[in-house]
Amino acid sequence: MEHLITKTLRLLTAAILVVSLHSCYNDNVEELYPGSSNCDTTNVTFTNDVWPVINANCTVCHGGGFPSANVSLTNYNEIVAASKNGSLLGVIRHDAGWPPMPNGGGMLPDCNIKKIEIWINAGSPEN
Ligand code: HEC
Known part of the structure; x- marks a missing residue:
């Protein structure tokens, strides 16, 4: 009896392992290799592309x-001010002459930088 329970448990563990490995395999490529694949x-x-990145x-x-x-970068007006004086792009692209941001962290994913650049080039609209 005990042997059967052990066997069942082992099978269950194996099944769970297979399922979790499978979901790993299906992970979003963009998340695993930021900037390496298509950047929409x-x-x-x-609202959808600039604020979430800056907030996070x-x-x-x-x-x-x-x-x-x-x-301060906690709302649209403050972020627009940083976008207009060139500091926002300068710091996230790690351009010479600007302190690289996020401070002490790595560079933001290419795709995020690209999107912020596009938003600024469009005139930093409140959309
Ligand atoms: C861990 C804290 C920290 C984080 C996170 C951080 N910053 Fe900074 N930021 C600083 C500090 C400290 C300075 C001043 C650095 C200096 O002058 O050398 C600074 C300076 C700046 C400046 C002013 C640059 C200038 O010279 O005018 C801007 C703009 C800025 N950060 C934007 C950002 C943006 C955008 C992010 C997110 C992508 C970010 N920061 C993330 C701490 C941080």
């Missing part, structure tokens, strides 16, 4: 009562 740059908007990577330092470098 149609219909780039502030920048507002931890550039928000609150004492934002780093006195640069």
Whole structure:
């Protein structure tokens, strides 16, 4: 009896392993290799493409009562100001003369940078 339970458990574990490995295999290529595959740059908007990236990577330092470098990036107007004076693109592209951002972190994925660039080139619309 105990032998049978052990056997069943082992089979179940194997099945779970196969299922989880399979879902790994199907992971989004863009997430695993950012910038290496197709980057969908149609219909780039502030709401869907720019704000989520800045909120996830920048507002931890550039928000609150004492934002780093006195640069707050917590809403459209603040982000537009940084886009208009060239600092936003300069820091995320790691251009010479700008402190590379995110500070102490790696560079943002190419696709995110490309989308922010497209949004700025379109005149930083509030969309
Ligand atoms: C871990 C904290 C931290 C994170 C995360 C961070 N920053 Fe910064 N940021 C700083 C600090 C500190 C400075 C001042 C650096 C300096 O002047 O050398 C700075 C400076 C800046 C400046 C001013 C540059 C200038 O010289 O005018 C901009 C713009 C900026 N960051 C944008 C961003 C953006 C966009 C992100 C997200 C992609 C980001 N930061 C993420 C800490 C951070």
